[in-house]
Amino acid sequence: MPPPAGKTPAAWPAYIKLLPLLAVLLYLAVISRFPTVTQVKWQAPASVITPGSETHTARTAAQAGGNSSSSNSSSSSNAALLEAAKQPVVIGLQRSGQWPFWQAMHAPQRISDIGVRAKTNMQGPAMDAAHPDWHELNCTCQGVPIDCVFTMNASRFATADGMYIHTPGTREASGIPPRQHPKQIRFAVSLESAAYYNWIDDPHYMCNYESEATYRSCSQVQSTMHHETQHDFVTGTNMVHAPELPYEQKQDGVAYINSNCGSPSGRAKIMAEWVTLPNARVAVHAFGTCSNNKPWPEEQGRKLSKREVFQRYKFCVAMENSISFDYITEKIWDALSSGCVPIYKGSSNILDIMPEPQAVIIYGQGGNASTVAELDALVADIMADRSRYERMLAWKHKPLHQLSPGYQRYHAMLQGGTNECRMCAHIVQRRLSGDFLRAATCLWNQTWLKQAGQVFQNVTCPGDVSAPA
Ligand SMILES: *[C@@H]1O[C@H](CO)[C@@H](O)[C@H](O)[C@H]1NC(C)=O
Ligand SMILES: *[C@@H]1O[C@H](CO)[C@@H](O)[C@H](O)[C@H]1NC(C)=O
Numbered sequence: 001m002p003p004p005a006g007k008t009p010a011a012w013p014a015y016i017k018l019l020p021l022l023a024v025l026l027y028l029a030v031i032s033r034f035p036t037v038t039q040v041k042w043q044a045p046a047s048v049i050t051p052g053s054e055t056h057t058a059r060t061a062a063q064a065g066g067n068s069s070s071s072n073s074s075s076s077s078n079a080a081l082l083e084a085a086k087q088p089v090v091i092g093l094q095r096s097g098q099w100p101f102w103q104a105m106h107a108p109q110r111i112s113d114i115g116v117r118a119k120t121n122m123q124g125p126a127m128d129a130a131h132p133d134w135h136e137l138n139c140t141c142q143g144v145p146i147d148c149v150f151t152m153n154a155s156r157f158a159t160a161d162g163m164y165i166h167t168p169g170t171r172e173a174s175g176i177p178p179r180q181h182p183k184q185i186r187f188a189v190s191l192e193s194a195a196y197y198n199w200i201d202d203p204h205y206m207c208n209y210e211s212e213a214t215y216r217s218c219s220q221v222q223s224t225m226h227h228e229t230q231h232d233f234v235t236g237t238n239m240v241h242a243p244e245l246p247y248e249q250k251q252d253g254v255a256y257i258n259s260n261c262g263s264p265s266g267r268a269k270i271m272a273e274w275v276t277l278p279n280a281r282v283a284v285h286a287f288g289t290c291s292n293n294k295p296w297p298e299e300q301g302r303k304l305s306k307r308e309v310f311q312r313y314k315f316c317v318a319m320e321n322s323i324s325f326d327y328i329t330e331k332i333w334d335a336l337s338s339g340c341v342p343i344y345k346g347s348s349n350i351l352d353i354m355p356e357p358q359a360v361i362i363y364g365q366g367g368n369a370s371t372v373a374e375l376d377a378l379v380a381d382i383m384a385d386r387s388r389y390e391r392m393l394a395w396k397h398k399p400l401h402q403l404s405p406g407y408q409r410y411h412a413m414l415q416g417g418t419n420e421c422r423m424c425a426h427i428v429q430r431r432l433s434g435d436f437l438r439a440a441t442c443l444w445n446q447t448w449l450k451q452a453g454q455v456f457q458n459v460t461c462p463g464d465v466s467a468p469a
């Protein structure tokens with residue numbers, strides 16, 4: 001999905017260009033297809049924040065005081081939390097070059113290649129020079145509502161609590177704004193892998209950030225595409241647990257959709273080998289441009305969505321386009337939510353956040369199959385054994401507490417709200433703790449470095465850029 005480094009920020013989210021075209025169609029398709037999903041609702045806020053009113057938060061927070069059922073803390077620390085949440089949290093959007101990215105990500109109607117979500121937890125018209133402020137709605141910190149404002153009004157940067165800095169578009173440290181005041185938190189934001197945008201692995205570059213908001217689990221605010229692709233903002237449901245089609249309605253075979261044939265993970269090559277494997281036992285239907293052997297399915301003249309295609313197959317391919325530790329994108333969740341069994345290649349720790357270890361077939365060294373012939377045999381064996389197949393999807397029907405601890409943690413993280421809400425909640429926590437020092441972002445986290453197999457580089461950040469004056 002990401003273009004190679006060097007493209008302009010305005011050009012990189014290629015998938016976003018597809019959005020308006022398919023939005024309405026897929027919106028209807030997805031919403032009507034899951035009328036009765038019974039998943040966990042997005043955590044309701046303790047109170048409503050009136051759109052457009054920053055001062056309103058103080059009132060709602062005060063009303064919640066002492067009576068917030070979702071915060072269980074002593075009354076004194078509760079009072080401190082309420083105090084910390086009183087003032088709006090203002091986060092600046094750094095550069096004009098990043099605004100199109102931000103706006104595309106936060107358009108009222110958003111769509112990924114799997115479906116569409118109408119993001120309703122925003123207020124007001126799309127951001128532009130006349131409307132530079134964006135209120136992310138329904139944000140809370142430990143159950144206490146917070147007014148979470150993103151602004152591209154540069155006049156507010158000097159006092160902003162935080163700065164949102166999209167690192168794929170900010171390669172040079174010189175492009176990172178200096179800290180404007182000793183309590184400002186600059187977030188290094190990226191949903192794209194370090195394999196493409198490798199400067200997030202450079203400690204000299206990362207010296208300029210107080211907090212990290214990337215896909216990496218060591219982030220202060222771990223950020224994912226999950227809400228965008230898997231959260232239905234209209235019904236408030238998490239699509240991952242949407243029920244799958246009945247066994248009989250799913251085709252024997254593997255659905256494969258890929259039109260980025262040069263991605264460095266090598267997935268196109270692997271799949272080309274499978275599609276052309278002599279005496280293959282499994283049918284692989286390739287709908288994308290890579291190894292294409294099937295036209296995109298239609299029903300009554302309507303092209304099906306990716307989700308609808310995946311739903312109709314017993315297996316599907318979910319291989320990352322690049323391989324980095326922790327880089328686990330929406331692809332695997334798209335597959336799991338569609339109810340096909342994913343064939344995965346990507347982050348080595350994928351099983352840590354899968355609901356169950358048998359929910360996915362891992363391709364590659366140390367995985368379930370390390371050659372295409374082995375993969376073909378394994379998938380064919382499972383396909384011939386209905387109860388074995390159904391055990392792989394059993395997690396869909398289990399309560400959360402029976403699923404893996406890693407999945408439960410991931411799920412709990414998502415319950416904290418969108419990436420943006422959790423950035424605001426992080427600021428409130430900083431206010432509470434009084435700790436505005438440079439965070440030990442991922443490259444200073446020895447535990448994570450060890451897990452990721454990365455070497456600690458002991459650099460001294462020049463001028464202690466982040467120390468309070
Ligand atoms: C809030 O809780 C206190 C007890 O902790 C109670 O006396 C008071 O009536 C509650 N207020 C509301 C509005 O529920
Ligand atoms: C609050 O937390 C304490 C200990 O952490 C626990 O004993 C108590 O039951 C909790 N109260 C509520 C209302 O959840």
Ligand SMILES: *[C@@H]1O[C@H](CO)[C@@H](O)[C@H](O)[C@H]1NC(C)=O
Nearest residue numbers: 042048120121137138233236
């Ligand atoms: C936000 O909260 C309001 C009031 O509780 C609710 O009506 C609305 O549906 C919520 N929006 C989302 C996206 O959860």
Ligand SMILES: *[C@@H]1O[C@H](CO)[C@@H](O)[C@H](O)[C@H]1NC(C)=O
Nearest residue numbers: 129130131132153154155156
């Ligand atoms: C930008 O922020 C400044 C300072 O808070 C404010 O005076 C101005 O009205 C804002 N501009 C817009 C268009 O909101």
Ligand SMILES: *[C@@H]1O[C@H](CO)[C@@H](O)[C@H](O)[C@H]1NC(C)=O
Nearest residue numbers: 217218219440445447448451
């Ligand atoms: C370090 O990273 C791990 C994830 O690998 C995380 O659980 C832990 O909280 C991080 N530690 C700090 C101090 O941020």
Ligand SMILES: *[C@@H]1O[C@H](CO)[C@@H](O)[C@H](O)[C@H]1NC(C)=O
Nearest residue numbers: 351357358360361362367368
């Ligand atoms: C794949 O490997 C994992 C980890 O060893 C294991 O738990 C899982 O059952 C395997 N799945 C299949 C289909 O063999």
Ligand SMILES: *[C@@H]1O[C@H](CO)[C@@H](O)[C@H](O)[C@H]1NC(C)=O
Nearest residue numbers: 444446456457458459460461
């Ligand atoms: C990093 O280097 C400094 C001095 O250069 C030293 O004091 C510090 O202990 C080192 N930290 C680690 C974790 O090795």
